[in-house]
Amino acid sequence: MSEAVHKDYIGAKFGMWLFLFTEILLFGGLFVLYAVYLNRYPEGFIAGGGELDVRFGAANTLVLLTSSLFVAMSITALRRGEKRLCSLLLVGTILSALIFLINKYFEWSSKISHGIYPGSEHLLEIPKGEAVFFNLYYVMTGLHGLHVLIGMIVLAFTLVFVIRDKVTGEDWVLLENAGLYWHLVDVIWIFLFPLFYLLLH
Amino acid sequence: MTYNTAAPTADRGFLGEARYPGIFGWIFSTDHKRIGLLYLWSIVTFFCVGALLGVLIRLELFAPGETIMGAQAYNAVFTLHGVIMIFLFIIPGIPAAFGNLVMPIQIGARDVAFPRLNLLSWWLYIIGAGLAVISLFTGGGPPDTGWTFYVPFSVQTSTNVSLATIAVFILGFSSILTGLNFVTTVHRLRTEGMGWFRLPLFTWALYSTAWIQILATPVLGITVALIFAERIIGTGLFDPNQGGDPIMYQHLFWIYSHPAVYIMVLPGMGVVSDIVPVFARKPAFGYKAILLSSLAIAFAGSLVWAHHMYTSGMSDIGILVFSFLTFIVAIPSAIKVFAWLATLHKGSILLDPPLLFALSFILLFTIGGLTGLILGAAATDIHVHDTYFVVGHFHFTMFGGTGMAFFAAMHFWLPKIYGRMYDKTIATVSWGVIFIGFCILYISMKIVGVMGMPRRYYDYIAEFTDLNQLATFGSWILIVGLVLMFVNIICGCIAGQKVGANPWGGASLEWQIPSPPPTENFGEEDPVVTHGPYNFKKAGIL
Numbered sequence: 001m002s003e004a005v006h007k008d009y010i011g012a013k014f015g016m017w018l019f020l021f022t023e024i025l026l027f028g029g030l031f032v033l034y035a036v037y038l039n040r041y042p043e044g045f046i047a048g049g050g051e052l053d054v055r056f057g058a059a060n061t062l063v064l065l066t067s068s069l070f071v072a073m074s075i076t077a078l079r080r081g082e083k084r085l086c087s088l089l090l091v092g093t094i095l096s097a098l099i100f101l102i103n104k105y106f107e108w109s110s111k112i113s114h115g116i117y118p119g120s121e122h123l124l125e126i127p128k129g130e131a132v133f134f135n136l137y138y139v140m141t142g143l144h145g146l147h148v149l150i151g152m153i154v155l156a157f158t159l160v161f162v163i164r165d166k167v168t169g170e171d172w173v174l175l176e177n178a179g180l181y182w183h184l185v186d187v188i189w190i191f192l193f194p195l196f197y198l199l200l201h
Numbered sequence: 202m203t204y205n206t207a208a209p210t211a212d213r214g215f216l217g218e219a220r221y222p223g224i225f226g227w228i229f230s231t232d233h234k235r236i237g238l239l240y241l242w243s244i245v246t247f248f249c250v251g252a253l254l255g256v257l258i259r260l261e262l263f264a265p266g267e268t269i270m271g272a273q274a275y276n277a278v279f280t281l282h283g284v285i286m287i288f289l290f291i292i293p294g295i296p297a298a299f300g301n302l303v304m305p306i307q308i309g310a311r312d313v314a315f316p317r318l319n320l321l322s323w324w325l326y327i328i329g330a331g332l333a334v335i336s337l338f339t340g341g342g343p344p345d346t347g348w349t350f351y352v353p354f355s356v357q358t359s360t361n362v363s364l365a366t367i368a369v370f371i372l373g374f375s376s377i378l379t380g381l382n383f384v385t386t387v388h389r390l391r392t393e394g395m396g397w398f399r400l401p402l403f404t405w406a407l408y409s410t411a412w413i414q415i416l417a418t419p420v421l422g423i424t425v426a427l428i429f430a431e432r433i434i435g436t437g438l439f440d441p442n443q444g445g446d447p448i449m450y451q452h453l454f455w456i457y458s459h460p461a462v463y464i465m466v467l468p469g470m471g472v473v474s475d476i477v478p479v480f481a482r483k484p485a486f487g488y489k490a491i492l493l494s495s496l497a498i499a500f501a502g503s504l505v506w507a508h509h510m511y512t513s514g515m516s517d518i519g520i521l522v523f524s525f526l527t528f529i530v531a532i533p534s535a536i537k538v539f540a541w542l543a544t545l546h547k548g549s550i551l552l553d554p555p556l557l558f559a560l561s562f563i564l565l566f567t568i569g570g571l572t573g574l575i576l577g578a579a580a581t582d583i584h585v586h587d588t589y590f591v592v593g594h595f596h597f598t599m600f601g602g603t604g605m606a607f608f609a610a611m612h613f614w615l616p617k618i619y620g621r622m623y624d625k626t627i628a629t630v631s632w633g634v635i636f637i638g639f640c641i642l643y644i645s646m647k648i649v650g651v652m653g654m655p656r657r658y659y660d661y662i663a664e665f666t667d668l669n670q671l672a673t674f675g676s677w678i679l680i681v682g683l684v685l686m687f688v689n690i691i692c693g694c695i696a697g698q699k700v701g702a703n704p705w706g707g708a709s710l711e712w713q714i715p716s717p718p719p720t721e722n723f724g725e726e727d728p729v730v731t732h733g734p735y736n737f738k739k740a741g742i743l
Binding site for chain 2: 008010011014015018019021022023025026027028029030032033036037040041044118119123124127128129130131132135136138139143
């Protein structure tokens with residue numbers, strides 16, 4: 001059985017874009033819930049949003065945007081044959097993702113220490129609009145955080161492939177697809193940030 | 202019979218040599234035909250399990266009161282029957298099995314766009330199926346929520362719903378990957394001369410289906426994930442005590458699960474569209490109308506989800522709009538039925554088993570579709586909502602539609618895939634038995650439903666006894682027919698008479714290569730297509 005080498009770059013990117021659609025629709029279900037509940041409890045959402053620390057959110061937005069820049073630059077670097085620079089930029093992206101998650105950890109910890117987490121007694125006592133706001137906050141940023149983690153793993157594998165010359169300046173579609181995935185993770189955050197942190201402003 | 206001149210070959214094609222020995226040559230194969238057969242036989246296995254559970258349900262309903270099982274066992278059995286039939290049989294049935302087997306050949310490709318992803322899809326299917334089976338025996342016992350997992354019950358029940366939702370999530374992922382693979386394949390791998398309007402209608406139907414799989418399934422994923430999260434960590438997004446709304450669960454669930462019924466039926470329509478011209482020896486009437494109606498169904502079918510929720514407390518305006526949209530879906534469906542009938546009109550019809558199953562599809566699906574309109578109209582729906590009329594309706598569309606199309610596809614393409622023909626007489630007899638059993642079983646359900654018997658109860662009042670017993674008799678006839686059919690097909694695949702490349706006289710590409718097809722489908726050179734898939738004159742068949 002001959003394993004014919006069939007490389008279809010457009011096909012590979014096409015498939016990736018379709019996959020990104022499915023990711024958007026996965027979050028889409030949650031955005032629908034957000035829209036309906038915001039419409040039902042505008043006051044609760046504003047009160048809930050006021051309790052979030054906009055500095056955490058803004059810092060994470062900056063970190064993610066920078067990481068997206070890194071990954072875009074790493075693709076250009078690889079196409080120019082600068083493998084070392086490409087690897088460094090990918091390490092930078094992965095480190096940014098790590099900083100994002102550490103930041104998230106501290107943010108969540110401070111909320112949890114105030115008794116605000118899914119299933120807590122506190123959420124049953126506060127107004128329903130605020131409770132549903134915080135539940136959405138945990139589910140949506142949690143699912144996003146999971147995607148950051150998956151993105152880190154994907155980028156780490158891509159980094160190994162770059163180092164071992166499996167992904168090169170001539171054959172870089174895997175890096176580009178990993179980059180596309182990372183941009184998606186970034187874009188979803190760009191929507192989450194104003195929906196949760198900037199409600200007052 | 203000039204088309205059948207190619208003598209059967211001794212070569213076993215893709216069934217012969219493999220990269221790995223024994224079973225590993227199958228479960229690690231990236232060949233689309235091998236993966237198609239893996240899917241086919243896994244799906245047939247689960248169908249048999251689901252059918253057995255269906256018979257158990259009918260036995261319980263043979264008489265009022267507890268017959269063979271109590272209420273809790275009955276709830277678990279109908280849930281399982283639904284989950285297995287929906288997620289393990291009908292949704293992957295035709296696209297994953299027959300789509301994989303013939304679609305790449307139909308467009309002149311050597312494989313799908315992402316062969317390894319294709320293998321991963323099958324593995325995810327098996328893992329999901331395995332978890333669904335494990336959920337029966339672990340935790341708090343088999344899920345008892347019905348396949349719809351409606352809140353609040355699904356969040357509160359102590360049975361093992363959590364694991365079942367993980368299984369559904371994984372099965373959904375498998376379905377998404379298949380859809381993504383097929384869309385990319387149809388866009389990128391059509392051979393020279395295979396323009397969009399030369400694609401066989403089966404491929405067109407799969408293409409439309411694949412888009413629904415991509416666009417709708419993720420919503421199911423997030424919905425069952427939310428059930429899981431609510432059960433495990435109490436996220437409460439559907440819990441009124443925390444400001445959530447259970448109706449939102451129903452919306453999200455049906456945003457996937459209504460388009461999903463078109464994931465189930467569109468490929469079946471594609472099978473019928475491919476079979477009817479071959480056995481009428483006429484080009485498909487209204488080729489473009491059929492393919493456009495596939496796309497129209499895929500589009501309009503995504504906008505009608507809330508017609509499952511007329512009695513859930515929607516606004517009257519909402520009911521009116523969704524009722525109107527529901528009626529619109531009937532138009533492209535009717536276009537297809539008329540196009541098939543026009544294809545048959547004045548054709549030289551060969552009543553071989555594949556056509557018989559396809560014809561029963563047309564009749565039963567039409568009945569199922571028309572009873573769907575009774576449910577789509579709000580006034581009548583409120584009368585028959587959650588009665589056995591609904592059960593009869595969707596079995597006519599799903600089993601009478603997709604199930605019959607699945608059997609038609611088996612009788613149509615398996616001689617191609619194995620290079621061996623089953624016994625046509627037994628196949629015809631089994632078709633007759635299945636058809637009679639089917640009608641007795643499900644027509645009785647519809648009548649008893651109109652009389653007011655609710656679904657999902659293990660017990661009923663004495664007035665309904667006669668019709669329920671009739672339905673149970675029908676289920677026995679149906680099972681006899683199914684056993685006969687499967688035994689005949691399996692014996693045919695193993696030891697049937699050898700056939701040549703084109704046993705039925707088809708004009709599309711899959712009939713131009715040897716049976717069984719070679720590993721990479723085509724020889725050294727890719728085929729060049731010069732005529733449409735139903736041009737029997739140019740293909741040298743007429």
